[in-house]
Amino acid sequence: MIIDIQNVSWDRNQIQILQNINWQVNEGEHWCLLGLNGSGKTTLLNMINGYIWPTEGSMAVLGKTFGEFDLRELRKNIGWVSTSLQQKLYGSETAIKIVLSGKFATIGLYDQTDTEDMKRAEALMKALGCTALMERTYDTMSQGERQRVLIARALMASPKLLILDEPCTGLDVFAREQLLQMVAAVAAEKNAPTIIYVTHHVEEILPVFTKTLLIKDGQVFAADETKDVLTSTLMSDFFEVPVDIQSRDGRNWLSVKGDLWN
Ligand SMILES: Nc1ncnc2c1ncn2[C@@H]1O[C@H](COP(=O)(O)OP(=O)(O)OP(=O)(O)O)[C@@H](O)[C@H]1O
Ligand SMILES: [Mg+2]
Helix, strand or coil, X not given: CCEEXXXXXXXXXXXXXXXXXXXXXXXXXXXEEECCCCCCHHHHHHHHCCCCCCCEEEEEECCEECCXXXXXXXXXXXXXXXXXXXXXXXXXXXHHHHHHHCCXXXXXXXXCCCHHHHHHHHHHHHHCCCHHHCCCEHHHCCHHHHHHHHHHHHHCCCCCEEEEECCCCCCCHHHHHHXXXXXXXXXXXXXXXXXXXXXXXXXXXXXXXXXEEEEECCEEEEXXXXXXXXXXXXXXXXXXXXXXXXXXXXXXXXXXXXXXXX
16 A cells, blocks of 8 residues: 555644545555645645654555654655745756755755766656756746656656646646646556646546545545546535536546635
């Protein structure tokens, strides 16, 4: 099992931000994670990465039970792309160094790298179409360029788990489709990592994401096959607003039917 979360809650300032979460992710599954702003998605991912610890309950990631192992070692097996990671990176660092730092799951490059590492970093940057950015510093790159570099960084250590927290934020429509194609290509590879994809936009859920977790007010609303979750009825219940889901070319499109002001 890749992730096993049992009855997990997380409190902050007497407020329960995650409540009694149960979620199991098996090897070979790719999950989409949907929920409104503030529902607890990033908090849950921070917990999977070991940045915060459950107040209650137990969890194991990649077979390691929390409290019994070195988190820095675990993080090397988890590729992570998120806007909160973007904020932590150093603006003066070059793209190639950022990609190389993925091997050690560190912010900044402190460890020694060899020619093999360099070859892998270059190959990943090529695959993600960002070879031209190699010597560019992070602060000079556009949002779409940064996302590509961050995905290359996340893949550097050949992770078993790849977490993409709203990777298409700030991308134009073509950059978004390109990035989604890259995600599909990563998922199709032999020994592909398990991917968790967080988004607000159902049209970003590629067919490869056959499982979906809906999270609402810090609780699991549904955790099931995507085809059973992404129905007009269930999503209308979830949002408490009538919505219509249309499926086209293996992707889903949502339109709001209700009046949001009443
Ligand atoms: N360290 C913290 N201290 C206090 N409150 C927190 C902390 N971290 C998160 N929260 C609160 O927990 C709730 C869930 O936040 P989280 O970032 O997980 O939401 P999210 O689902 O990722 O939302 P978004 O879609 O906007 O990214 C929010 O109300 C947030 O303000
Ligand atoms: Mg978030």
